[in-house]
Amino acid sequence: MQSAIVLGGGMIGVSAALHLQQRGWAVTLVDRREPGRETSYGNAGMIQAEAVRPYPMPRDLTTLLKIATGRTNDVRYSLSSLHLHVEPLLRYWWHSAPKRHRDAIEAWARLIAYATSEHDILIREAHADNLIRRAGYRALYRNAADLDLSIKAAKEDQREFGVNFRVLSGSELAKAEPILRDDLPGAIHWLDTWTVSDPGALVTSYAGLFERRGGRIVLGDAQSLRQTATGWSVDTDQGRLDAPHAVVTLGPWSPDLLHKFGYRIPLVRKRGYHMHYSGGASLDLPLVDKGGGYAMGPMAKGIRITTGAELTGMDALATPVQLASAEGSARELIDLGKRVEPEPWFGTRPCTPDMLPVLGQAPRHPGLWMNFGHGHQGFTLGPATGRLLAEIMSGETPAIDPAPYRPERF
Numbered sequence: 583m584q585s586a587i588v589l590g591g592g593m594i595g596v597s598a599a600l601h602l603q604q605r606g607w608a609v610t611l612v613d614r615r616e617p618g619r620e621t622s623y624g625n626a627g628m629i630q631a632e633a634v635r636p637y638p639m640p641r642d643l644t645t646l647l648k649i650a651t652g653r654t655n656d657v658r659y660s661l662s663s664l665h666l667h668v669e670p671l672l673r674y675w676w677h678s679a680p681k682r683h684r685d686a687i688e689a690w691a692r693l694i695a696y697a698t699s700e701h702d703i704l705i706r707e708a709h710a711d712n713l714i715r716r717a718g719y720r721a722l723y724r725n726a727a728d729l730d731l732s733i734k735a736a737k738e739d740q741r742e743f744g745v746n747f748r749v750l751s752g753s754e755l756a757k758a759e760p761i762l763r764d765d766l767p768g769a770i771h772w773l774d775t776w777t778v779s780d781p782g783a784l785v786t787s788y789a790g791l792f793e794r795r796g797g798r799i800v801l802g803d804a805q806s807l808r809q810t811a812t813g814w815s816v817d818t819d820q821g822r823l824d825a826p827h828a829v830v831t832l833g834p835w836s837p838d839l840l841h842k843f844g845y846r847i848p849l850v851r852k853r854g855y856h857m858h859y860s861g862g863a864s865l866d867l868p869l870v871d872k873g874g875g876y877a878m879g880p881m882a883k884g885i886r887i888t889t890g891a892e893l894t895g896m897d898a899l900a901t902p903v904q905l906a907s908a909e910g911s912a913r914e915l916i917d918l919g920k921r922v923e924p925e926p927w928f929g930t931r932p933c934t935p936d937m938l939p940v941l942g943q944a945p946r947h948p949g950l951w952m953n954f955g956h957g958h959q960g961f962t963l964g965p966a967t968g969r970l971l972a973e974i975m976s977g978e979t980p981a982i983d984p985a986p987y988r989p990e991r992f
Contacts, residue, residue: 583608586827586975587816589804589839590954591617593961595831596788597968598953600704602829603797605976610823611792612802612816618785621833621929622961624856626877626888627781628719628868630962631698631774632745634691636937637958638678639671655875655907660894667893670848673935686937689986691743693939693966696981698776700965710787713780717867718773722755722915724873726767732872736770746773761863761916769869777868780882781961804832805839813949827975829951834896834932836940836954843947847940847992849955850933852891853898855905855926860884862919874911875904884922887912891931902926933957941967941987942974951975952989 584607588599591613599609611617640646648654659667677686705714723729739745748771756764758771778784793799802818813826830836837847858881868879875890889904905926912918934940934955944950953971956963967987973980 584827584976585609585825586829587612587814587823587825588829588831589613589807589816590831590833590836591615591785591789591799592620592622592831592833593618593785593788593964594833594953594956594967595829596785596792597700597704597964598829598831598971599797599968600788600792600795601965601968601972602975603792603795605972605978607972607976609792610798610800610825611789612800612804612818612823614801614803616786617789617799618782621931622785622964623782624854624888624927624929625781625961626868627778627879627881627886628877628962629698629701629776629778630959631694631776632739632747632772633959633962634694634739634743634745635687636683636690637933638683638686638937639674641675641678655904655911656890658890658892658904660892660898660901663895663898664893666895667850670850670935671893673848674850674933674937677936682936685986689938692982693963693970694959695743696966696969697962698774700969701776704788704791704965705784708787708791710784713778713784713787715777715779715867717777718771718775719777719868719870719879720750720755720759720769720771721870721872722762722769723767724871728872729767729770732770747771748773759866759869761865763915771867777879779880783882804830804835807839809843809947809950827949827951829953829971831953833954833960834930836932836952840944840952843944843950845944845989845992847955847989848935850893850935851896852931852933852958853894853928854891854931855889855900855902855928856886857905857909857926858883858886858922859919860922862917865916869915871908871911871915874908876908876911878908878912885918896930900926900928902928931958931960936991939963939967939987940989940992941971942984942989945990
């Protein structure tokens, strides 16, 4: 029986561990906290079947000036931390050129095509269906011209990738969500996306399935990973753990660990915030306010608002300016109620400059594997890329060509 250590207990790591286990591997999952307590906990709770286009860096001067002058809530930056992002942002700019972005779309969409089907298997096997709603979400617009442009793009995605949507007029939107103000031009209802009432609980359910099938979960220090004569070892609260294979699924912390083995993998680290609200109106489905640059959705703890991207240091103090702006925008639309938590949660999305995950074996270290860099869609793509990695590690013919995601491209 082959054995592996999986470093990282988020959606990516737990999914990879499950797929290896399914193929007969003995797997131990190692993290500093219980599964699902980091980035996977704090997202908008969507499994996005419609997200067939990775987010490119804006290249038009108007948008860049808005970001630079703080006139958009989608992206904010910390001037004191901007130097940390210069190199990956320059690469991101280069990869966001139309032809290169087109190549990224094709590779990305092949993964997205497996998102809901791979989740569905784990949801059913983990008995987690109570957390899932298969009714989509609505992207609402405050400007008719923006809505028209988005409808055009949605039709292109439907024609090319088969994603399903429905356009709602202002009156149809008001009927579907009566709590909204009634003067909005309309929305796009993306029909294929699934939503989750508690993202952290879904990861915990998958981790429980892994344990019931014989997997081990231990607390340990992923940064203690070292190469040995027989493979890899890591320090845990149960002592030293050894295995021939180690899988790095540490999200935004992955490059820090890999750096000591000589790998320089750039990431654009995009921080996001969330807050829950209760005592106000009840949403039917999640909403993405395109003009406000945030998402809000019904969760177990109340309505969760999730912000866009903040470019800052990994260890920087919270500066929830985007959350405050999003909250103000949301209160223009609905009775939001009161904040549930005293302080906002925040976490970091690991985005590669070419917008594709890093997946495969380390070029110079046999038995060291990588699976991270899923950007805004780690929660969506965990089971799909977990399957792909397990297929490669097990010597199977992979369901899709893994070449675009190989680590050696960096």
